[in-house]
Amino acid sequence: MAAVEYGTRWTEQRGKRPVRIANCSGYKADPGYHMRxxxxxxDVDFITGDYLAEVNIAENAQAHAAGQHPGWEQTCWDGIEQTIHILAQKRIKVIVNGGAHNPKGLAEKVQQLITEKGLDLKIAYVLGDNLFEEMKDIRTKGLPPHLDSDNSEVTYANHTLDLLEKNDKxxxxxNAYLGAREIVKGLEEGADIIIAGRVADxxxxxGAAWYWHSWNSTSYDSLAGALIAGHLIECSGYVTGSNFAGFYEYPLDSLYDITFGIAEVEKDGTCVITKHGAKKGFVxxxxxxxxxxxxxxGNVYLNSDVKAILDDVQVQQEGKDRVRVWGIKxxxxxxxxxLAIFYQAGYQSxxxxxxxxxxxxxxxxxxERMMRxxxxxxxxxxxxxxxxxxxxxxxxxxxxxxxxxTTSLRIFAESSSPAANLGLASLLSEFAMQHYSGFHSTLDHRTALPKPYLSYYPAIYPQSSLNTSMNILYPTGKTxxxxxxxxxxxxxxGKRESYETRNPVDLDSFGKTVRARLGDVVLARSGxxxxxxxxxxxxxxxxxxSYAPGSPLYAEAWDWLRSFLTMSKLREMFAxxxxxxxxxxxxxxAGIYAVHFVVYEVLGRGVSGSSRLDAFAKGMGDWLRDVEVDVPVKFLEGRRKGMGSSNVSAASRL
Structure with a gap:
């Protein structure tokens, strides 16, 4: 589309076609060139970027307060700086949460850039997510309820309440997770670039779809559809080939240097997930x-503006790199x-x-005996x-x-005082020549020295108590x-739904079985x-x-998966x-033939306070896919037919 046509989109096209929203970031590490x-x-109407994992803001909080860090994410600024001329030419609007601790500061820096280049763009920023002043003295004011406080079945991990019970934390x-209401207000005021802090991913x-289609606050089905569209594209290239369980069935060179996802959101909230044709990746x-x-x-996805009910989700390929998603209520x-609260928890080594x-x-x-x-x-x-x-x-x-x-023994230690961790590190020298046969390690033991770490307390906070605003910035400095x-x-x-399959099928009815990895017939994703x-x-x-959606064998495979993969079977697979x-x-x-589990407290306190090697559960799905179970032979044969050299056995060769 020519530049002059881009300029007419907001007056002639808004609300008359699906809005095309591209994502440029799922974490602070994504380079600025992805926005460009x-x-x-x-052709896109909006570019959105999610630069904040849960610990991002906390990592820089103290440095920002001391004047040693700008408070915003550098990669977000890099993207805007690289892209600013194209945004002005094509009239693409940008909405990002890369303002982190200091959305005002990043907005002022962007305004300075716009002024220097003589561009006609309006900047705005969101405030209201930062609740540090309200929370810094919880021993007097009280600790907000835990995120899982409404679930009576959950037992909190050890040390979850340390920030309340101990004086040295x-x-x-x-930071509260804000919704889209402030973003919509900024767009209504003509903002071209909106800088936010901790708005939800x-x-x-x-906000982009809400404004484009002129929804209202109670357009719940549409808002829920946009929420899931955002969820699908928010994680960089995860929807275009990255972190994909079936990667081994594709040429490996197609799985890096990829472009990120685009959501085309329609007026009713349904969407098509796609990508630019240029560069690599696939949808x-x-x-x-x-x-x-x-x-x-579980089956309900939460946001400050809407709950998305996921039970009836459907997906369908519409063409190359185009997948339609619907059924969200x-x-x-x-x-x-x-509300994400981080605190100084002590020292790790x-x-x-x-x-x-x-x-x-x-x-x-x-x-272990010697070290103890x-x-x-x-x-x-x-x-x-x-x-x-x-x-x-x-x-x-x-x-x-x-x-x-060769295998490894990982000794992981946390303490309130660095003295304990230093004592542990001292044993490396004391017992340097007392060890088992063949002992060896890396030459660098810097990680053995105590490092201060932050731990995470996930809370909930009343929306009615938030003090939020949209702030329009003008070249004169006026706000x-x-x-x-x-x-x-x-x-x-309500109480979270949890159930075994309804009307299970007798597993013997699927015929002869053989011991095989679950991943030979099933894909997975964990987080x-x-x-x-x-x-x-x-x-x-x-x-x-012979084994495609709609075929009898495919339906049979779903009956087997939902009947086989029970809660007790998952516990058995955890071993x-x-x-x-x-x-x-x-x-x-059922619409996507998927069984979903949540395992509570398996990651301890989570995020930077977790002792897990895989602290974000990224590898949990692939570990469980590698567990051997009794798989009906006909499903294994169905997977192999017609796949040639790209069949499931390729995984075993990697």
């Missing part, structure tokens, strides 16, 4: 299903929003040592809040190389503050929500015609990793 790509490689940041997409039913299942908390939002081959289990037994003996002699064994000896890997039987025979109000209607959260992990499993759709304090919930998404 989305602007220059094709000061809060460094507290999908809120920029909701399929399976990549969309994987991203849909990522970081869910909406309901009024909850009266509370998520990590030691990794290796063992090779014969007698490996006994070697790690010896090393040393800590006890120093009088600090009981000074750790967390002290874990984690065994990583299993040596290959009849190994073909030393590397295949017009427009106060915003909470949603007009709330609906309390984190604080201390909880979610895992979604589904029957893939990149299949030969040695299951602990008694965990709580599991299960729902189904």
């Amino acid at each position: 790509y989305q602007a220059e490689l094709g 000061p809060i460094v940041s507290a 999908a809120s920029p997409v909701i 399929t039913e399976d990549t969309v299903k994987c991203q849909f299942l990522y970081e869910l908390q 909406g309901a009024p939002p909850p009266p509370t929003t998520k 990590e030691i990794v040592v290796n063992a090779t081959g014969y007698g490996t289990p006994q070697k790690y037994d010896l090393y 003996f040393g800590l006890a002699r120093l009088g600090i064994l009981d000074k750790f809040e967390v002290l874990e000896f984690q065994r990583i890997g299993v040596p290959e039987r009849n190994p073909r190389s030393q590397l295949r025979s 017009v503050r427009i106060c915003t109000t909470p949603p007009p209607r709330f609906e309390p959260l 984190d929500k604080g201390g909880n992990a979610n895992i979604g499993f589904f029957i893939p759709t990149r299949l030969p015609s 040695e990793s299951w602990e008694g304090g965990y709580h599991v919930e299960r729902v189904e998404f």
Whole structure:
């Protein structure tokens, strides 16, 4: 589309066609050129960017308060700086949460850039998410309820309430997850670039679609559809081939240097997920299903403006790199929003040592006994809040190389005082020449020294208590503050749904079985929500015609998956990793042939306070896909037919 046509979109096209919203970031690490790509490689109406993982703001909070950090994300600024001329030429609007701790500061910097270049763009920024002043003295004012406080089945991880119960855990940041209402107000005031802090990941997409289609606050089905559209494109390239469980069935060179997703959101909230034709990556039913299942908390997805009811979700390939998503229903939002509180929790250190081959289990037994003996002699064994000896890997039987025979012991420690961690590190020297046969480690033990760390307390906060605003910035330096109000209607959260399959099918009816990896017939995606992990499993759709959606065999595979993958089966598959304090919930998404689980407290306190090697549960789905189970032979044969060299056996060769 020519530049002059771009200039007419807001007066002639708004609301008359689907709005085309491109995403340029899912985390602060995404380089600025992704914003430029989305602007220059094709036609879009909005570019949105999510630069904030849960710990981002906290990491820079103290440095910002001390004047040693600008408070906003550098990659967000880089993107705007690279793209500013294209935005002005094509009249593309930008909505980002890269303002982090200081959206005003980034807005002023962008305004300075616009003034220097003589461009005609209006800047605005969102305030109201930063609740540090309200939360910094919780021992006097009280600690807000935990995010899972409404779930009586959940037992909190150890040390969850340390920030309240101990005096040496000061809060460094507290940010509420805002919705899209401020964004819509800014767009109504003519803003071209909106800089926000901690708005929820999908809120920029909701705001763009809400404004484009002139929805109102109670257009719940439409808002819910936009929420899920935002969820699908918010994570960089996760919907265009990255972090994709079925990657091994595609040329490996198509899986990097990819462009990110675009959502075409229609007036009723349904959407098509796509991408620019230029550069690499792909959008399929399976990549969309994987991203849909990522970081869910069951069948209801929450935002400050709407609840999305997910039970009837459907996806369908419409063409190359075009997948339609529909079936989302909406309901009024909850009266509370998520509040991320981070605090100085103490000190962490990590030691990794290796063992090779014969007698490996006994070697790690010896090393752990020796280290615990040393800590006890120093009088600090009981000074750790967390002290874990984690065994990583299993040596290959009849190994073909030393590397295949080598595994690691990871010693992870947390304490309130650095003295305990320093004592642990001192044992590396004391016992340097007392060890098991074949002992070796990396030459650099910097991670053994104590480092201060932040821990996370996920809370809820009343939306009616927020003091939010949209602020319009003018070249003269004048700012017009427009106060915003909470949603007009709330609906309390009900008990989370959790159930085994309805009308299960007798597993014997599927015929002969063979021991095979679950991943030979099932794809999965897993992720984190604080201390909880979610895992979604589904029957893939990149299949030969005999095993394609709508075929009898495909329907049979779904009947098998939903009947086989019960809560007790998941616990069985966890095996040695299951602990008694965990709580599991299960729902189904029949329209996409998926079974979804949430495992509560499996990640401890979550985020930077987790002792897990995989603290964000990114690998949990692929671990469980590698577990051997009884798989009906006909499903394995159906997966292999017609796949040639790209069939499921390719995974075993990687």
